[in-house]
Amino acid sequence: MKGYLHLNxxxxxxxxxxxxxxPEHTEGEIVFFTGMTGYQExxxxxxxxxxxxxxxYPQIGNYGVNETDFESRKPHAAGVIIYGTPEGAHHYxxxxxxxxxxxxxxxxxLGHIDTRAVVKKIRNAGTMPAVMSLQKEKTCCSxxxxxxxxxxxxxxxxxxxxxxxxxxxxxxYGNKKSIAESLLKRGCRITTVPFNTSFExxxxxxxxxxxxxxxxxxxxxxxDMLPEIKKLIFSFPVLxxxxxxxxxxxALGADTKKLAFGHRGANHPIADSRTGRVxxxxxxxxxxxxxxxxxxxxxxxxxxxLHDRSVEGLVHQSLPLSTVQFHPEAxxxxxxxxxxxxxxxxxxxxAHGRVTAYA
Numbered sequence: 001m002k003g004y005l006h007l008n009x010x011x012x013x014x015x016x017x018x019x020x021x022x023p024e025h026t027e028g029e030i031v032f033f034t035g036m037t038g039y040q041e042x043x044x045x046x047x048x049x050x051x052x053x054x055x056x057y058p059q060i061g062n063y064g065v066n067e068t069d070f071e072s073r074k075p076h077a078a079g080v081i082i083y084g085t086p087e088g089a090h091h092y093x094x095x096x097x098x099x100x101x102x103x104x105x106x107x108x109x110l111g112h113i114d115t116r117a118v119v120k121k122i123r124n125a126g127t128m129p130a131v132m133s134l135q136k137e138k139t140c141c142s143x144x145x146x147x148x149x150x151x152x153x154x155x156x157x158x159x160x161x162x163x164x165x166x167x168x169x170x171x172x173y174g175n176k177k178s179i180a181e182s183l184l185k186r187g188c189r190i191t192t193v194p195f196n197t198s199f200e201x202x203x204x205x206x207x208x209x210x211x212x213x214x215x216x217x218x219x220x221x222x223x224d225m226l227p228e229i230k231k232l233i234f235s236f237p238v239l240x241x242x243x244x245x246x247x248x249x250x251a252l253g254a255d256t257k258k259l260a261f262g263h264r265g266a267n268h269p270i271a272d273s274r275t276g277r278v279x280x281x282x283x284x285x286x287x288x289x290x291x292x293x294x295x296x297x298x299x300x301x302x303x304x305x306l307h308d309r310s311v312e313g314l315v316h317q318s319l320p321l322s323t324v325q326f327h328p329e330a331x332x333x334x335x336x337x338x339x340x341x342x343x344x345x346x347x348x349x350x351a352h353g354r355v356t357a358y359a
Contacts, residue, residue, distance in 0.1 A: 002014060002015075002016065003017040004132070004133045005131070005133075006131045006139055006140050008128040008130060010138065011121060013118055015113035017111075017134075019102065019108045019109045024133070026078055027078065027129065027140075027141045028132075029051045029130070030118075031122070031127050031286075032122055033054070033056065034266070035057070035265050038330075039061065040066070041178075042284070044072045045072070045284060047076075047215060047285070049149045049153055050076075050216070051216075052081060055081070055082050058083040059083070059084055059085065060085055061082075061085035061089065061098030062086055063094060064097055066093040066094055071177050075105050076153065076216075077107060079108045081118065082111050084111055123261050150173045150222060154215070158192070158205075159191070160190070161184060161189070161191075162183075162189040166189065166348055167189045167208045167209075168188050169210050169211070170211045171212050171213060172194060173215030179241060182328070182341050186341060199232060207236060208236070209236050209347075211244070211344075213241060214241050215243040218256075226251045229251040237320035237344070237347045238319075239322055239340075239344045240321075240323035240324070241329075242285055242324075245314065249299060249314060249323065254294050254297050256290060257290050259286055259287065259288055267280055268282075268283045268305060269307065270303050270305060271306055272303055272313075274315075279337050281312070281330075282327040282331075285325060289325070299316055299317075300314065300316075302315045311325065312324065320350075324337070
């Protein structure tokens with residue numbers, strides 16, 4: 001069955017529905033992901049809430065979908081655009097084919113699209129609203145969804161995990177499971193709390209440190225939470241990841257801006273000015289901290305993206321605060337950025353007069 005992708009800029013691309021019963025009309029912000037693998041993690045990353053994801057690699061789904069590599073309990077994408085996918089899956093851990101998995105959750109899958117042409121358009125014109133449709137006639141949503149996406153993906157109750165000696169409160173703006181797993185394997189005890197938990201309530205949990213998680217959307221939509229985040233930054237060691245990095249910067253008076261087409265992929269080179277190292281990083285974001293706005297905030301840039309020199313991480317000149325725009329829990333390098341968590345543990349121990357011990 002013929003299917004159509006309509007961009008808000010006016011272009012229409014024809015393809016074939018891989019979904020057996022596609023919906024008449026699916027809206028979302030269209031973005032692209034450049035990784036050859038990792039589609040299962042991408043689909044279940046809450047940061048992709050309400051987005052139509054174009055996968056640039058021509059064959060997606062070769063190794064299927066397993067029961068262990070989910071970043072959350074369900075996929076969050078509005079729709080998926082690919083060139084092709086195999087009928088079966090070729091991996092011993094595979095539980096579903098890509099087609100079957102997306103069918104289970106009612107997410108439309110449109111194939112045989114000229115993904116290279118679509119991506120070139122997004123790179124030139126920027127991310128924009130788009131529609132996956134049964135109809136050839138051009139149609140599109142008039143504007144991007146402006147609702148607070150974090151509310152839809154943040155949990156609503158406090159959730160404890162682990163039994164380690166270091167207690168970290170993880171503020172859930174749409175966090176990936178791998179972040180908590182990275183801390184648990186370093187001997188931490190974690191309490192995950194909703195995005196709108198007050199400073200007083202968090203302080204009452206007696207944490208040793210705070211982690212501001214990743215999540216979807218524009219960080220400025222969470223401006224009401226910035227005073228609470230600022231209190232946390234001045235009271236505890238803090239690590240911010242992706243959206244959490246942006247929120248920490250905003251809380252201290254810096255500014256953020258939207259990129260033309262964002263960074264999404266598993267091959268973005270990052271330079272660490274402290275160590276002189278270059279690492280490959282996993283990325284998923286539309287917004288960045290404006291480096292020109294850091295003056296007077298106490299923040300300085302530690303990490304830069306080598307593609308466009310955008311800010312990829314910050315440190316504070318006097319507070320135990322560090323942030324990264326990329327995902328240190330992901331392993332595209334394969335484990336280039338994991339030392340960010342080791343440094344966080346060292347900062348926590350130093351703040352509490354402890355000695356870091358590694359197995």
